[in-house]
Amino acid sequence: MNSPALKSSNKYKTKLLIVDDNSNNRAALSYWLQEENYEILHANDGISALKITETFIPDIILLDYNLPGMDGVEVCQKIRSNPKLPFIPVIMTTSFAPEANIMALEQGADEFIIMPIMPSELKSRIKAMLRLKKAVSESTELIKENKKLQELDKIKSNFVSKVSHELKTPLQSILGYTDILKEGLQGELNYQQKLMIKQIRDAGDQLLNLITQLLDVEKIEKGELEISSEVFSIQTLFNYLSQVINPMAIKKQVTLNFVLEDKDIELMSDKNIVQRILLNIISNSIKFSKENTKIFISAKEAKDNCIEFKIIDDGKGISKSNIAYIFDKFWQEDDSITRNYGGVGIGLALVKKLVVLLGGQIFVDSKPNKGSTFRVLLSKELNNYLPVSMENLQVVV
Ligand SMILES: Nc1ncnc2c1ncn2[C@@H]1O[C@H](COP(=O)(O)OP(=O)(O)OP(=O)(O)O)[C@@H](O)[C@H]1O
Ligand SMILES: [Mg+2]
Numbered sequence: 001m002n003s004p005a006l007k008s009s010n011k012y013k014t015k016l017l018i019v020d021d022n023s024n025n026r027a028a029l030s031y032w033l034q035e036e037n038y039e040i041l042h043a044n045d046g047i048s049a050l051k052i053t054e055t056f057i058p059d060i061i062l063l064d065y066n067l068p069g070m071d072g073v074e075v076c077q078k079i080r081s082n083p084k085l086p087f088i089p090v091i092m093t094t095s096f097a098p099e100a101n102i103m104a105l106e107q108g109a110d111e112f113i114i115m116p117i118m119p120s121e122l123k124s125r126i127k128a129m130l131r132l133k134k135a136v137s138e139s140t141e142l143i144k145e146n147k148k149l150q151e152l153d154k155i156k157s158n159f160v161s162k163v164s165h166e167l168k169t170p171l172q173s174i175l176g177y178t179d180i181l182k183e184g185l186q187g188e189l190n191y192q193q194k195l196m197i198k199q200i201r202d203a204g205d206q207l208l209n210l211i212t213q214l215l216d217v218e219k220i221e222k223g224e225l226e227i228s229s230e231v232f233s234i235q236t237l238f239n240y241l242s243q244v245i246n247p248m249a250i251k252k253q254v255t256l257n258f259v260l261e262d263k264d265i266e267l268m269s270d271k272n273i274v275q276r277i278l279l280n281i282i283s284n285s286i287k288f289s290k291e292n293t294k295i296f297i298s299a300k301e302a303k304d305n306c307i308e309f310k311i312i313d314d315g316k317g318i319s320k321s322n323i324a325y326i327f328d329k330f331w332q333e334d335d336s337i338t339r340n341y342g343g344v345g346i347g348l349a350l351v352k353k354l355v356v357l358l359g360g361q362i363f364v365d366s367k368p369n370k371g372s373t374f375r376v377l378l379s380k381e382l383n384n385y386l387p388v389s390m391e392n393l394q395v396v397v
Pocket of ligand 2: 283284343
């Protein structure tokens with residue numbers, strides 16, 4: 001084994017290891033590659049090659065197939081199975097013997113070259129392998145980053161769900177005592193006190209709703225949210241929605257128009273889940289609309305035995321590049337602390353999960369400053385999943 005003199009330079013030099021028992025071959029390969037400005041080390045047998053590889057960590061190895069003692073195939077297998085090493089492309093150098101070439105590739109080599117070889121071909125093949133290495137290490141980095149992000153996401157979710165559990169019990173007791181006071185069970189309240197109690201109750205309800213949404217997302221992720229099925233008319237559903245959400249619309253001076261072409265349409269599904277899907281979408285529409293605007297909420301029968309709900313607002317809309325994120329947990333177009341709108345960005349993440357749970361689809365069409373249309377397609381009978389081959393969720397921009 002001998003090593004060529006290395007010029008000191010700050011620029012990273014690609015490290016190349018040439019393994020060959022024939023010193024003439026090693027010299028020839030080094031000579032042909034000298035213009036490439038590689039940092040080259042030589043090894044004349046398999047054992048030295050493995051030792052050098054552990055410390056030098058080459059970017060690429062030219063490995064003779066016919067080494068004495070430990071042959072090229074064994075060296076290659078040992079390199080591949082060493083968990084401490086990154087992916088290092090191995091080019092096996094062979095004399096013309098087709099079986100040897102196939103064997104080399106099957107045993108973990110990435111490429112083979114038949115000696116003698118034209119210097120230009122040698123250089124091109126090395127460059128191709130270095131491109132492969134770059135692609136592999138980039139994707140390995142991405143996988144690592146992704147894993148880290150997933151772990152962080154898990155920690156965040158655990159934290160959020162623990163805090164939510166801890167908040168829910170005392171909050172329920174605050175709301176319970178508020179109701180006792182509100183109903184005058186501890187003495188009649190004056191007008192001011194009644195107003196204050198109402199405000200406490202409303203704020204408490206908002207907080208409870210947020211906690212419930214957070215806990216439900218977690219439940220769905222763990223597969224613990226149970227679905228039940230009952231028959232109900234869309235008319236009753238719309239009556240309920242209008243009753244629950246109208247106070248919010250009135251406060252914002254927004255008009256809600258419920259449009260139902262056929263009053264007899266019925267759905268056999270999880271009523272509570274359908275209500276929550278629509279309440280979330282409608283409350284977003286109210287939140288992101290200006291005063292004195294209208295929101296249309298409609299339902300009609302659609303093909304494949306489905307019902308199509310449509311919620312149309314002419315509010316602030318969502319930019320094309322952001323639409324892809326709106327169903328992500330905690331994503332908000334404006335997440336600054338000075339933002340004008342409340343919420344934590346959990347509503348649509350829950351909506352998406354609930355729609356998928358019911359085997360439905362959701363579509364979004366939105367333009368900044370023009371408004372948004374959300375379409376939810378649900379099967380009229382739960383368990384009849386929509387006949388889609390792709391994902392259940394589709395976002396249409
Ligand atoms: N109808 C809409 N018009 C404009 N933007 C919308 C609309 N619906 C959703 N968005 C955008 O998508 C983001 C995510 O919506 P999502 O319902 O998940 O969160 P949120 O409403 O901000 O908070 P939360 O639902 O927790 O109260 C919103 O913050 C907003 O930027
Ligand atoms: Mg929301």
